[in-house]
Amino acid sequence: MKVHFISIGGSVMHQLAIALSKKGYRVTGTDDEIFEPAWGNLKEAGILPAQIGWDETKIQPDLDAVILGMHARADNPELLKAKALGLNIYSFPEYIYKESLHKKRVVVGGSHGKTTTTSMIMHVLKKQNRAFDYLVGAKLSGFEQSVNITDAPVIICEGDEYPASAIEKKPKFHFLYPHIAILTGIAWDHINVFPTFEFYLEQFIIFINRIEKGGMLIYNESDKVLANLVSNNIRDDIQYQPYQVPPFTIENGLTTINIGENKGPLSVFGNHNLMNCLAAYYACAELGVTAIDFLDAMKDFTGAAKRLELLEMNDTMSIYRDFAHAPSKVKATVQAVKQQFPKRKLYGILELHTYSSLNVNFMNEYKGALDDLDASVVFYAKHALEIKKMPELPVQKVMEGFDKPGLIVMNDKNELEKWLLTIPNHDANILFMSSGNYDGLYINSLAKAIIHHHPEGSQ
Structure with missing residues (x-):
């Protein structure tokens, strides 16, 4: 496979480029600016562009895919040439979906708690020695990259509601078609992207409608806006798993969570993290992880960077x-x-x-x-x-x-x-x-x- 990245220096773009290079793909890329840590990471992987700037000669008819980053504008010369040649052009999430067509897809969406919930699932699966791919919006302890694409049977994705690329204005999470979906809550806080609250809500309705038939929606029922949205858009071909703050105790600053008959101490705390934890458990349970194993793995989960x-x-x-x-x-x-x-x-x-x-x-x-x-x-x-x-x-x-x-x-x-x-x-x-x-x-x-x-x- 030959893949070219327009705007390879992006924080997740360069991670995907490295992952595909490790997978054995022939990867090229360009950008008009590349900063650390992307510069050093790309150099170490042997795919740092020879010079900074756009280069139309890199766009050749034999490319299998051109991946377009958010930083690239609609009049980008490489993009215009790729269009003229009729090449397959993908936004980042569209390409992730292409690579995960035959995987079980878990997608965590919502206005808050996405990164933490995604990283909780990843942490548990890693402790269970499960093979999985992932896409997450932060650097996590124990993971070299924030994106990994292999031949694993499962992929865990943080589902962002921001636009996918300069030419694809739809939210990223609309392109991932989950089998297991999580919605952590809805709070309108992107007025520069979503001018009205109604327009913002509509994006989540579309996401729910893109869950694969036979799939599951795990959602925070204590969020009234989300609970109302779910009840008004019920599908009869998927399962629903509501959640809220689980039973817990705090003793000397240490939180212990209850899941069913099982209890376990956590290194993280706060009602929002307890809800994130329960949502992660329901997703892991769908992937075959028991409550005992889940709680045992969660003991040493300390959170994503800059999250408490x-x-x-x-x-x-x-x-x-x-x-x-x-x-x-x-x-x-x-x-x-x-x-x-x-x-x-x-x-x-x-x-x-x-x-x-x-x-x-x-x-x-x-x-x-x-x-x-x-x-x-x-x-x-x-x-x-x-x-x-x-x-x-x-x-x-x-x-x-x-x-x-x-x-x-x-x-x-x-x-x-x-x-x-x-x-x-x-x-x-x-x-x-x-x-x-x-x-x-x-x-x-x-x-x-x-x-x-x-x-x-x-x-």
């Missing part, structure tokens, strides 16, 4: 970083940490970094999201607004939207650093929430400084 990631801790303080940025995710993450350590004061720092979160018209969506914090900061860099070519976001509008007494709004990373170093390093937890990097603040080294820092009067 523990940065530093001492006997009475823990500092976490989480990818949360959308209102529903922020609220769930804050509640999880507060529930786990109810007696500790909880400091939360939320960075507004995405198009939606920096949009003045979206601020009211955050009302109540920070209510469980004892001290809260909302940070956003003026630089982020400039890069995204967005208008100024007035501090007063942020205050009104969040409607949180005592909220501090900051735009200067140095001011934020000074504030953080005033936090006592005992009887408290700190929660960093962002999909960005706080305008270049080194959170890891700052967490170390906070743990070892003793503000006056805190000892």
Whole structure:
């Protein structure tokens, strides 16, 4: 097989390129920019382009497939030539489906918890020594790549609702046709892609209708929007498995989950993670994993990168970083940490970094999201607004939207650093929430400084 990647430097594109190269395919690719870690990964695999830039000579009639990344525009010269030659052109998810036609496909969709639920399933199957392929949106401990394509009989996919490519605007998860589907919940937080809530809902209805006949939909029934959507779109040719928060106990900061008659300790915590865990169990059960084996495997699952990631801790303080940025995710993450350590004061720092979160018209969506914090900061860099070519976001509008007494709004990373170093390093937890990097603040080294820092009067 000869496969060419237009925009090979993408975070998942280059991973697929490496996976196909390992499978024995002849892989070429181009891009107008390639950064680390893609550069080093492609070089090590021996498929780094000889020069940066588009190269029409790479588009030849003998190519079996041309895979088009999100970064490539509709007027890309290689794409235009591939079209003129009548070659098979695929978006990333379309090609994943082509490679998994004869596999059992598990697809995890939903507005939140996709990466964690997908990685839980992968973790369990790996511990069970099962052969499987996968596609996941983060680097996971124990897995070299975030994409793997072999001759395994099963594939586990994170199903993203963002557009598939520059010429294929439909959501990625519409192309995967699962046998086992999971929907974790629905929260409209991509107003730049889905202009109305109704349009966003429609994407999930289409996804449900693309589950293979005889398949199963595992869905979060505690999400009222999702439960309503499912009940209004019932199919008689698939099975339904609802789930919600399973029975559990917390003792000395350690969570134990109950699945049927079986119990097991978890390294992760919070209602959202307990629900992710139960959804993962139902998928694994469909693949033949018992509850006992599932719980045994889950003991040492520590989560995907930046998902309630523990940065530093001492006997009475823990500092976490989480990818949360959308209102529903922020609220769930804050509640999880507060529930786990109810007696500790909880400091939360939320960075507004995405198009939606920096949009003045979206601020009211955050009302109540920070209510469980004892001290809260909302940070956003003026630089982020400039890069995204967005208008100024007035501090007063942020205050009104969040409607949180005592909220501090900051735009200067140095001011934020000074504030953080005033936090006592005992009887408290700190929660960093962002999909960005706080305008270049080194959170890891700052967490170390906070743990070892003793503000006056805190000892």
